[in-house]
Amino acid sequence: MDLRQIKNIIKEFEDSKIDKLEISDKDFSIKLEKNKTQTIFSSSPSVSDNGVATPPVATPSEQVQPEVEENTNVLVKAPLVGTFYQAPSPDASPFVRVNQKVNKGDTLFIVEAMKVMNEIAAPVSGTVVKINVSDATMVEFGQVVMEIQE
Template sequence: MNAKELKSILQALQEHEVAELTLETPDYKLTVKRGGEVQYLAAPAPVVIEPQAVAPAAPAPVAASSPAPAPAQASAPVPAPKPEAPKEDTSKYVEVKAPIVGTFYRAPSPDAEPFVKEGDTVKKGQVLCIIEAMKLMNEIESEVSGVVRKILVSNGEPVEYGQVLFLIEPA
């Protein structure tokens, strides 16, 4: 089967709202299910064929088969992608990145005030947050003096090595 034949089969399936098609030749087996699942086996494989799973090989008889109801998500209109907001120029900020993988905490304890908030002025070496890794609490300190412009991680959220946590505008 070449790409043109496959395209015409898929187009016929879409036009006639066929939910599933299985096509088998000595060289391959192709199963197409509406909703995204596609399987292709290059080598012949033993197949158990159920009467309702057998489909004609020619696209014309496919039109004669009764259409199966389409899944709910297939019939719902796809929402248009939202336009992206213009990205803010962050080149003037110093990025404070996670030095380890762990859980991000903004405060030393659940009932304590956060170490810093957006808009706070910080000094070099001041604690910004804690990252818990393997039951050890690691204090993350500011690399520069300046103003905290953005906190990019929520309290209790897992962080990856090198993930940007804070944007600080140097003083």
């Protein structure tokens, strides 16, 4: 199964009313589950005929759940482990800068994982007040990448 097929399955799953989906092929397995607050994607490694385990395909949710601090800044966290990029290409300008106004759904940054570029969208409208990560550095799951003031 190629990446395009996986993305199509995920898109159809997100748009459907189905809460749980599991697909298994001879050397590929994917499980998709919806939670009330966030869609969770997971995949398990499978063993091919030659007995070698194939790595799982990590397909993260692109929904970033905001957390509100006491100072009412919304914390935008990395939804997966990967490399943070503030622009779509090395010679392009960043998606956002500090003190820039953003609308809910605007692309804030990219997290690359396993050669897949995952665009992370703004969970709320507001002003970017802080960017906590340098371009082209690793981020951990749940690491605060940006702060947006509503």
